[in-house]
C-alpha cells in the first residue's frame with residue numbers, strides 16, 4: 001500500500017502580506033518516480049523570504065508557484081527512489097524541493113549530495129553550509145569585497161544570511177556592524193558572533209545610530225531589508241563604497257512600493273556602487289564554497305544558530321514568522 005504524503009499547496013495568491021489562508025494542507029499518497037527524477041523524503045525545509053516572491057503571479061528569477069501546486073522551497077532529505085544515474089536510495093540531498101513529506105525532484109534541482117560532518121547537525125547543511133552561507137559568502141566576498149580595517153554594515157544581521165555575512169566580513173579583517181530588531185538579537189551579534197557593534201532599529205533612530213556605530217563611515221553595506229533601512233545607510237557611505245543588494249524583505253508583500261531611496265544621490269557624490277546578485281548564478285562554485293564554510297565552522301571561526309519549527313503543518317507560520325522577526329539565525333522546519 002502507498003505511503004501517505006502530506007503537502008502544503010498554494011491555495012490563493014497573496015496581494016499584500018502573506019497570511020495563513022494562502023496555504024492549504026492536503027493529504028495524498030507518495031508519488032511515483034518519473035524518468036529523470038528522484039523521490040526525496042524531506043527531513044528539513046528551508047524557510048526563506050523568497051518563497052513569498054514565488055507566490056506572486058509575476059516571474060522573479062524563477063517561475064511563479066502554480067495555484068494548487070505544493071510550495072517550492074529549499075529542502076533536505078533522503079533519496080528513497082531514483083531514476084537518476086548519480087543518485088541512489090539512502091543518499092542525502094539538499095534540493096530545490098517542495099513542502100511535502102515526499103518531493104518529486106527533477107535531476108536539475110537535486111543540488112548537493114550531503115556528506116555529514118562529525119559534530120555538525122544535518123540542519124546546518126541548509127543554513128550556514130547551505131543557501132544562507134553561500135549567499136553571505138558571494139555577497140560579501142565577491143560583491144562587497146571588504147578590505148582589512150574597513151567598516152561593513154549589515155541589515156537583518158541576526159537572520160540566516162546576515163548572521164553569517166558579518167562574520168565573513170570579520171574573517172576578512174573588516175569591522176562588522178549589525179542592524180537587527182531586538183536587544184536579544186543585538187547582544188547575540190556582539191557577544192557571540194564577533195560583530196563590533198549592533199543597532200536595534202526598532203528602538204533607536206537609525207540615522208544617528210549608524211553615525212555613532214560607524215564613526216569612519218560605511219565602506220560596505222550588505223542590505224537584506226531595503227526601504228527606510230537602505231535609505232538611512234546610504235546617507236553614511238564612504239567614497240568608493242559598495243552597497244550589496246542581497247534582499248529587500250521590507251518590500252516583499254508591501255501593498256504599495258515606497259518611492260526609491262531619496263539618498264541614492266550619495267552614490268554619486270561618494271562615487272559608490274550598488275549591485276545586486278543572485279546566489280544561483282554561482283551554482284558551479286557551491287561545492288567548493290561549502291567546503292570553505294565548513295572549514296570555518298570546524299575551526300570555530302564561524303558560528304551559527306538554527307531556529308527550528310517542528311512539523312510540516314507549521315511551515316506557513318514559520319514563513320510568516322520571518323516577516324515578524326521571530327527567528328534568531330536560520331529559520332527551518334523539521335519534518
Ligand SMILES: NC(=O)c1ccc[n+]([C@@H]2O[C@H](COP(=O)([O-])OP(=O)(O)OC[C@H]3O[C@@H](n4cnc5c(N)ncnc54)[C@H](OP(=O)(O)O)[C@@H]3O)[C@@H](O)[C@H]2O)c1
Pocket residue numbers: 047048049050131132135156157158159160161162179180181182185224225229245246247248249250251277278279280322323324325326327329330331
Ligand atoms: N540574493 C540572493 O541570492 C539571496 C538568497 C537568499 C536570501 N536572500 C535575501 O536575504 C535576506 C535574508 O534572508 P534570510 O533567509 O536570511 O532571512 P532572515 O534574515 O533569517 O529573516 C528575515 C529577517 O528580516 C527581518 N525583517 C523582516 N521584516 C522586516 C522589515 N519590514 N524591516 C526590517 N527588517 C525586517 C527580521 O529580523 P529583525 O528582527 O531584525 O527585523 C527577520 O528575522 C532576504 O531579503 C532574502 O530575500 C537573497
